[in-house]
Amino acid sequence: MDIVLKRLPDLRLLAALILLCLAAPASPLAAQNRQEPGAAVVLYRVKAGDNLYELAERYLTRVEDYVAVQRLNAIANPRRLKPGSLIRIPRSLLRHEPLRAVVQSYRGTVSVQRGSARRPAAIGMRLGEGDILETAEKSFVSLRLPDDSTVAMPSRSSVRIERLRRTLLGGAIDRLFSIVKGRASANVTPMSDPDSRFDMSTPMAVSAVRGTEFRMSFDPDARRATTEVTEGKVAFTADAGGSAAPGRAQLVAGGFGIATDLAEPVALLRAPDLLRPGRVQDEEKLRFELRPIVGALRYHLQVARDAGFLELLDDAETVAPIVELEPVANGTYFVRVTAIDARGLEGMPAVYGFERRLNRIEASVEDARKGRHRNYLFRWRTPDAPSAQYRFQLFAASQADPIVDEAGLTSTSFVVADLPDGSYRWRVMTLQFVGGRIYDSWSGFQELRVDTEK
Template identity: 45%
Template structure:
């Protein structure tokens, strides 16, 4: 992966400070030589009509495990439980229910496979654990989880959903994604239940958070991983080293030969030159104000400001980026600088208008007897109705044009017997569509007439 240019090696585990917080299902204190460790338990308050068989059917994986609950709580009669009594239930016995993510948006060649078989992708499609998602070139997919968290999978990536489950009674939700190649961007909603978890792992690293925005990248060829944190805090620890390295917002970390790097400050967000310019030509062109210490730049286009519906992405070694055309409309461009470690820095987002209105021009000269005819023609690319303006004049000085035709319907102008000299000419296409009018000039064309005859 080009984004990771620093030599890095052995496996590493990434654990956040959140993993140290106590969950809802409380565990007993560390055991002492005289007292065996107790399993984590959840609490349930009995209501009218409850008995151990009802509770087991409602919450436990196996109904016969009511006997474990009976012994733990020293309940004499499983059919009789006083209303309001608090009952401790081992978390390990609680039933887990599968939950689904759903397809928020997608574009390009995307495959979702379940048990090795591809499924037809549609917006809103439920996606469960075990599904494997693969994106091709210029392809993107975003998933929305039940709590509003999102996972965006950009092009050239392969991600497997390892676990999407909710525990009965506690409501604890476990979500785990594995990046097998490429990248994933996550925005995780704050978790009201401290027992819930959210993991994005790679074969060499695991990242777990409780409510934050972060990115994970994995280079399968080099077995290297990188994480960038834009909100919240993520902690990392290497195998055999329980001490966590905390990485806060505005910092990143990479795997290195001896474990996890120290937090690295992300580059500040770059600026886009001429951000208000309408993108009216065939390709999309963006010029980023050059930034010190930037080894490359990442540019992404989306239909929404949250970048859940991405349509284009590119990594450019220069501040000038050219992206393939898109349909007319309002879009958002997000730019970030990439440092020498391969970490993408903080990003800036701009809205822009895409209104294709590109004019191609040509001139021909013909003789008819003693007369010379100069035909100026043009073609226009872009939807909607068009009107044209033609100007021809001297190339030097500030003199007004010799010819200025306004409101033309045709796509050509013919002039006869121009005097000798050097001329410049151009055409404006006034595009009217979607309740808007936009005028764009063609490039200035120059030609020379040596003699009028």
């Protein structure tokens, strides 16, 4: 009895120390998760032989944070877990592996800043957290992510990859792209995993999605962020300082847009119609004409090689519904048209396919005497259609019907002899057979004046 009474204070002191250790936070992260019971957690089903120490070594960033998991789940003995039971693990404690985005296409001047080093983008370049992409004037880039989601950037934009990672426990993917300036658009693959995230942010707002198509922009001078949703839904959260409800996520559905100075989402303008959408683009520059729509202050056109607009070639904004874009090689392309309203929100898009068949005809005429006859040699050159067939027509200035109409020519010249004095007009048609289709185009009329010396 004397021995028991003598050791009793020591046992009480030991018990008090144990309780104090269990009550003290093991780390700031552990304290944060204890103070925020609504913080995101991952559920783990215990397997035979599991214990908290081994789980911490396998899945947690810091092994000592097993204490936070022990407290959160009221586990008496970290070495003895019940097989089949569920353990809640704070997401903030989980270890992750880095993922990489791949440059799928680019055009113009696109640079990647990694730390203090800057280098030009290249197809297949792998990018990760901390990398900053910048596009210059008339420059574009698109990224493909491991889950086949894509992010595209137009001209004069800068985007930083803040987070691109996968947690080792559960495999949830976390993606956050921060727009420093300009615009970015995303086509996000639907996520079956409820713990995966795709966020796009600016210094003024964050847009979170689970599988949708949307655009986001940030104007650092105006301190204004916008989000336009073309398909699906986006949760838009604005910081304090704008008209949008600060700190509260607003659900923006497809066909609507919002900005940090708007109190609620507004309907986007419908897509403008492209006039003569089937017209073959055979002039020096691409030329498109839109049917004006009410409420549009500007129009935005983009040209790409693919219907998904991952390989952009050119874009332009215009007040007038007519725009000319830079030349492209012959082939099949796509044009996307949108209207921009007074709030600066870009509306719903319409995509059209078109054929590009440039048909430059460089023409000239020479006259020469051969004996008693005077020959007129009409020449032309078609650098864009070297294997074409041609049709030559010559008109007297006062007549509607041609006096010469020769089809099926394979040479790039034609001779007419002994033309009477007077004024004439002539032209050449180029006829091409490409992919089972026929493309024909007339040159402009050329003038000829014949004045024979007496």
